[in-house]
Amino acid sequence: MEHTINVNLKIWRQRGPKEPGSFQTYRVENVSTGSSFLEMLDMLNQQLVDRNEEPVVFDSDCREGICGMCSLYINGHPHGPVQGITTCQLHMRKFNNEDTITIEPWRSAAFPVIRDLMVNRNAFDQIQQAGGYVSFNCGGAPDANNLPISKEVADVAMDSATCIGCGACVAACKNGSAMLFVSAKVSQFALLPQGQVERARRARAMVRKMDELGFGNCTNTGACAAECPKNIPLSNIARLNREFVKAKFAD
Amino acid sequence: MADNKNLEGMIDSTPIMKDYADIESSKLPEYQIDSKIPEGPLAQKWTNYKAHQKLVNPANKRNLDVIVVGTGLAGASAASTLGELGFNVLNFCIQDSPRRAHSIAAQGGINAAKDYQNDGDSVYRLFYDTIKGGDFRSREANVYRLAEVSNNIIDQCVAQGVPFAREYGGLLANRSFGGAQVSRTFYAKGQTGQQLLLGAYASLNRQIKKGTVKSFNRREMLDVVIIDGRARGIIVRNLVTGEIERYAAHAVVLATGGYGRAFFLSTNAMGCNGSAAVQAFKKGAYLANLAFTQIHPTCIPVHGEDQSKLTLMSESLRNDGRIWVPKKKEDAEAIRAGKKKPTDIPDEDRDFYLERRYPAFGNLCPRDIASRAAKERCDAGFGVGTGNAVYLDFKYAINRLGEDVVRDRYGNLFDMYQMISDDNPYETPMMIFPASHYTMGGIWVDYELQTSIKGLFAIGECNFSDHGANRLGASALMQGLADGYFVIPYTMQNYLSDQIKVPHFTTDAKEFDEAEKAVRARIEKLMNIKGTKSPDQIHKRLGHVMWDLVGMGRTLQSLVKALDEIEEVRKEFYTDLRVVGRADDLNTELEKALRLEDFLVIAKMMAIDALNRNESCGAHFREEYQLADGEAARNDKDYMYVSCWKYTGDNEKPVLLKEPLNYTEIKVQTRNYKS
Numbered sequence: 001m002e003h004t005i006n007v008n009l010k011i012w013r014q015r016g017p018k019e020p021g022s023f024q025t026y027r028v029e030n031v032s033t034g035s036s037f038l039e040m041l042d043m044l045n046q047q048l049v050d051r052n053e054e055p056v057v058f059d060s061d062c063r064e065g066i067c068g069m070c071s072l073y074i075n076g077h078p079h080g081p082v083q084g085i086t087t088c089q090l091h092m093r094k095f096n097n098e099d100t101i102t103i104e105p106w107r108s109a110a111f112p113v114i115r116d117l118m119v120n121r122n123a124f125d126q127i128q129q130a131g132g133y134v135s136f137n138c139g140g141a142p143d144a145n146n147l148p149i150s151k152e153v154a155d156v157a158m159d160s161a162t163c164i165g166c167g168a169c170v171a172a173c174k175n176g177s178a179m180l181f182v183s184a185k186v187s188q189f190a191l192l193p194q195g196q197v198e199r200a201r202r203a204r205a206m207v208r209k210m211d212e213l214g215f216g217n218c219t220n221t222g223a224c225a226a227e228c229p230k231n232i233p234l235s236n237i238a239r240l241n242r243e244f245v246k247a248k249f250a251d
Numbered sequence: 252m253a254d255n256k257n258l259e260g261m262i263d264s265t266p267i268m269k270d271y272a273d274i275e276s277s278k279l280p281e282y283q284i285d286s287k288i289p290e291g292p293l294a295q296k297w298t299n300y301k302a303h304q305k306l307v308n309p310a311n312k313r314n315l316d317v318i319v320v321g322t323g324l325a326g327a328s329a330a331s332t333l334g335e336l337g338f339n340v341l342n343f344c345i346q347d348s349p350r351r352a353h354s355i356a357a358q359g360g361i362n363a364a365k366d367y368q369n370d371g372d373s374v375y376r377l378f379y380d381t382i383k384g385g386d387f388r389s390r391e392a393n394v395y396r397l398a399e400v401s402n403n404i405i406d407q408c409v410a411q412g413v414p415f416a417r418e419y420g421g422l423l424a425n426r427s428f429g430g431a432q433v434s435r436t437f438y439a440k441g442q443t444g445q446q447l448l449l450g451a452y453a454s455l456n457r458q459i460k461k462g463t464v465k466s467f468n469r470r471e472m473l474d475v476v477i478i479d480g481r482a483r484g485i486i487v488r489n490l491v492t493g494e495i496e497r498y499a500a501h502a503v504v505l506a507t508g509g510y511g512r513a514f515f516l517s518t519n520a521m522g523c524n525g526s527a528a529v530q531a532f533k534k535g536a537y538l539a540n541l542a543f544t545q546i547h548p549t550c551i552p553v554h555g556e557d558q559s560k561l562t563l564m565s566e567s568l569r570n571d572g573r574i575w576v577p578k579k580k581e582d583a584e585a586i587r588a589g590k591k592k593p594t595d596i597p598d599e600d601r602d603f604y605l606e607r608r609y610p611a612f613g614n615l616c617p618r619d620i621a622s623r624a625a626k627e628r629c630d631a632g633f634g635v636g637t638g639n640a641v642y643l644d645f646k647y648a649i650n651r652l653g654e655d656v657v658r659d660r661y662g663n664l665f666d667m668y669q670m671i672s673d674d675n676p677y678e679t680p681m682m683i684f685p686a687s688h689y690t691m692g693g694i695w696v697d698y699e700l701q702t703s704i705k706g707l708f709a710i711g712e713c714n715f716s717d718h719g720a721n722r723l724g725a726s727a728l729m730q731g732l733a734d735g736y737f738v739i740p741y742t743m744q745n746y747l748s749d750q751i752k753v754p755h756f757t758t759d760a761k762e763f764d765e766a767e768k769a770v771r772a773r774i775e776k777l778m779n780i781k782g783t784k785s786p787d788q789i790h791k792r793l794g795h796v797m798w799d800l801v802g803m804g805r806t807l808q809s810l811v812k813a814l815d816e817i818e819e820v821r822k823e824f825y826t827d828l829r830v831v832g833r834a835d836d837l838n839t840e841l842e843k844a845l846r847l848e849d850f851l852v853i854a855k856m857m858a859i860d861a862l863n864r865n866e867s868c869g870a871h872f873r874e875e876y877q878l879a880d881g882e883a884a885r886n887d888k889d890y891m892y893v894s895c896w897k898y899t900g901d902n903e904k905p906v907l908l909k910e911p912l913n914y915t916e917i918k919v920q921t922r923n924y925k926s
Contacts, residue, residue, distance in 0.1 A: 035554075049831050062353060064356055091670065125349070125456070133454060134410070150419075
């Protein structure tokens with residue numbers, strides 16, 4: 001059954017990308033274990049506002065694990081200690097009374113801090129703009145069933161396409177690599193027939209953009225897949241490597 | 252549709268309405284509405300329109316700028332398609348990336364009239380189901396066009412590489428949704444909205460790379476700029492720096508979603524708001540049918556006061572889940588007291604009330620009906636959990652299909668449920684309760700999706716056009732993409748064709764100065780109240796008023812009370828609001844305060860619209876107007892119109908305008924999901 005707990009928080013506060021940050025400690029009492037982690041932070045912010053202090057800034061929108069807006073490095077894990085979920089899906093029943101919880105922003109050169117726990121992930125958009133699409137203008141598409149795709153292929157493509165672009169993979173990686181993110185989109189289109197025409201060009205363009213934006217190299221540690229809230233498998237990275245090498249040979 | 256016997260003794264709120272709104276002016280010639288429905292038989296209207304509309308040639312498109320506010324299904328598909336056509340598009344969103352828009356959270360699916368299942372579907376049937384589902388309160392010509400382009404949407408999305416669910420033979424799979432007797436819903440696991448939005452986002456990215464679309468993230472529109480009666484730009488607040496920025500264009504498209512968070516708790520994302528609609532309203536656009544808010548039947552029940560939002564459980568679960576409450580009150584009481592478990596109740600003591608009341612559609616009856624039926628049982632004392640919950644049980648599906656099949660179909664939804672509730676739905680039934688989900692009402696648009704302001708268009712959930720008094724499941728995605736991919740790219744050209752000689756606008760015009768000044772004054776005002784209540788605290792209070800008095804069941808008394816209480820909340824807002832931080836800086840509290848100020852306007856208009864509509868139809872259930880069996884008593888004689896509201900001043904009464912609904916090709920009937 002649900003009950004209430006008290007928690008101590010160590011939260012990273014930072015005014016802007018170029019300003020120094022530091023941990024501040026806070027305490028929140030009487031948190032229902034049925035509350036979500038972000039609702040607990042809402043409670044903290046209400047306390048701060050009541051004292052005329054500025055609230056802790058963090059990103060969150062859908063609060064059901066699909067928009068990819070929320071982030072947070074909680075007790076050393078992107079999206080917290082529970083595997084396969086986003087921070088907004090984490091519930092306070094996973095913590096004990098009087099726990100001390102450390103909350104940091106994503107830390108990566110490619111994701112500068114905007115304020116406190118909010119970071120700038122525009123680099124992800126730029127990678128997608130480099131080639132994460134099928135070049136097809138609206139209108140004139142043939143009947144959808146003219147292109148049969150086996151269920152197995154469609155399902156694997158769907159598993160890759162399920163990436164929410166949150167950046168946990170980059171935050172988890174000791175090198176700050178975006179390989180899992182890039183490989184998910186490259187895999188979706190490499191698997192599906194619609195993506196074949198631009199297959200080589202896409203892999204090349206997206207990898208080049210990733211390198212240009214200051215993401216680190218992949219050393220196959222696998223922390224990205226282990227911490228991915230959507231369980232995007234590591235096999236995507238192997239596929240991306242193959243795609244990239246094939247594209248190179250095609251040059 | 253009630254017979255007169257049932258209407259006897261009912262209270263007409265019209266005299267009271269006059270205290271809140273000018274309802275007489277609708278007869279004046281200057282308040283007549285032209286919905287610009289094309290000539291010809293229903294099935295030919297869109298074809299005729301396209302054949303005769305004015306176009307803009309490619310060389311001229313380059314010289315025309317279009318602002319699109321919003322990057323959900325409607326906004327992203329419109330921005331990318333207008334970009335593909337060659338227009339210069341400026342695209343704005345409040346999130347950190349266009350991919351975050353709330354369309355991403357749509358779970359279940361998207362309807363289309365493909366008839367791939369050979370089960371008797373057709374464009375006409377999708378059109379008819381949508382009109383009927385909307386309880387005969389939507390515009391016939393718009394809905395027909397929606398059904399007509401539905402098939403193009405599926406083709407378009409497959410061509411983009413959207414990984415829809417497939418059968419083993421490689422063809423597309425379908426499932427059923429409420430209000431239909433065919434299987435016409437296409438889906439991608441329980442993440443259909445995500446996949447469709449990422450498809451539109453991919454197309455958008457392609458245009459951004461090409462340079463036809465410029466993308467502005469973390470920007471919130473705070474006003475629309477009107478020059479010589481035409482929408483020519485917007486004022487936005489940069490949410491990172493707090494700076495006020497100006498953008499000019501030849502036309503402005505609003506794709507800003509719904510205002511369901513007027514209830515505070517809803518299935519909407521934290522940032523969803525009705526502000527763009529309110530700004531358009533204050534500049535002269537009409538708001539229409541605001542009484543029609545969809546309360547979705549299958550959401551996870553409220554757990555406590557600190558809750559920030561509610562989570563939807565997809566309607567697709569009603570394909571295989573059976574909804575019930577205990578037949579005996581003592582069982583319900585024992586469950587609420589924790590003395591019995593749902594699994595202790597034998598089948599014969601379970602009341603499958605939807606199957607009992609609506610045998611033909613059963614658990615797949617439309618959302619408004621399913622929600623009301625749940626409320627009826629809970630109000631009568633049969634609710635479980637906190638008393639405000641019913642069961643959605645998969646025991647029967649697991650027995651019939653096996654756990655693996657159920658896991659394959661709904662696994663991610665079950666996981667989501669377990670995460671939030673800590674219950675395992677494979678072993679014990681889910682608990683669900685209705686919650687605010689979607690707003691059928693919104694900005695009034697004509698057939699071209701143009702508002703009553705020239706050059707200002709509204710698409711997707713933020714307009715009122717296609718769902719009438721109740722939206723069917725899997726139709727929101729269809730409408731968003733229909734508007735963005737297949738309607739606005741055509742109708743926009745009809746407007747822009749005589750604008751080709753108008754040079755690129757600058758933001759130096761005095762109208763921009765004035766609009767920016769007004770925005771700054773508004774922010775200044777809120778910052779200087781310096782009271783004691785945070786925006787969230789006041790918003791929660793507004794939410795309680797809306798849920799209790801303008802929620803699933805309304806009465807004359809509740810609505811009059813709501814208007815008084817909304818006024819009280821408004822007073823509290825303007826005297827006791829506290830916004831910490833600075834205006835010219837990143838300030839999440841200021842963002843919330845600005846949105847709340849607009850929710851207060853919307854909330855009042857929702858109550859006024861509900862008070863005006865002396866009938867029950869779709870999601871609008873006025874308890875005075877019901878038939879002997881508890882079904883909605885619609886009044887077609889007096890209310891078969893779109894109620895459009897015109898702003899006349901902050902402390903003035905809004906004027907009611909009526910757009911009559913004429914059905915030429917269908918017979919208007921009482922909605923029947925029983926036989």
